[in-house]
């Protein structure tokens with residue numbers, strides 16, 4: 001059996017990684033290929049797990065595979081190695097992962113003969129890119145992390161183009177160019193709709209010379225030794241809100257939109273007053289979405305908020321005050 005191709009899907013919180021991942025999975029299944037999926041979430045539960053029902057999924061929760069739970073990543077890779085039923089592996093990092101550490105794990109000797117990294121696909125939320133890059137509205141850690149997610153990419157996907165105008169696009173392109181990304185393809189899209197052959201193309205190459213790994217991009221060489229990575233996302237945290245009754249849709253929407261700016265992302269499973277069943281909640285790029293889940297869903301209502309130095313007490317108090325908890 002040949003090596004198992006691996007795709008890493010990176011990109012900041014809410015940029016569209018899961019959207020692209022689901023497109024890729026569908027495509028593999030149409031072609032009778034059996035994808036293994038590794039999902040990593042900062043929160044202690046994955047409220048999107050149901051999107052991957054009946055698939056070979058491993059969830060790594062409550063930390064980032066690029067640092068605090070890197071051993072879990074190795075364990076999971078070992079699991080897929082032993083399975084023999086998976087012929088492609090898709091890894092979605094948390095929105096604050098630096099793909100470099102995942103890449104390095106894959107390049108370590110125990111995995112090099114089993115897995116073959118095909119591409120690091122980096123999603124960029126075009127509607128928030130300039131804001132996240134601005135020293136006035138973002139922290140240096142977030143700016144650095146975004147830069148790393150882009151600079152490690154084999155392919156950049158500029159997503160959420162439906163939310164930006166031409167002038168903004170020009171500024172984004174200039175910024176990405178300033179980051180030295182002229183040499184990799186940059187696709188502009190909405191809802192991650194990129195021709196599948198572009199997504200799946202092998203864009204990452206490793207040569208082995210005298211047992212020494214030489215990466216395809218020399219500009220990153222200093223990263224591959226010394227292992228002195230800065231975990232720029234150390235101030236990012238996630239909080240879980242649970243055990244709450246049905247919510248009034250409008251009230252929840254208003255509460256989310258009024259949250260402090262350091263709340264960068266929200267997702268959850270909720271019940272809505274006057275509506276049957278469970279709903280998937282998405283809060284990203286300042287927009288709130290609700291989607292009805294299947295009637296067989298039986299998860300406990302939960303909301304996960306992710307952001308930069310979130311104040312748990314403040315957010316819980318605000319939640320309780322707004323929803324009379």
Ligand SMILES: Nc1nc2c(ncn2[C@@H]2O[C@H](COP(=O)(O)OP(=O)(O)OP(=O)(O)O)[C@@H](O)[C@H]2O)c(=O)[nH]1
Pocket residue numbers: 011012013014015016017018019020094095123159160161162163189190191192265282283284289
């Ligand atoms: N308007 C707009 N919304 C989008 C687009 N792509 C994705 N979304 C929405 O943005 C939200 C976040 O998308 P996801 O695919 O979950 O993003 P993610 O990168 O996996 O998010 P994290 O889980 O935070 O890492 C969802 O509500 C999507 O439906 C787009 O191109 N335009």
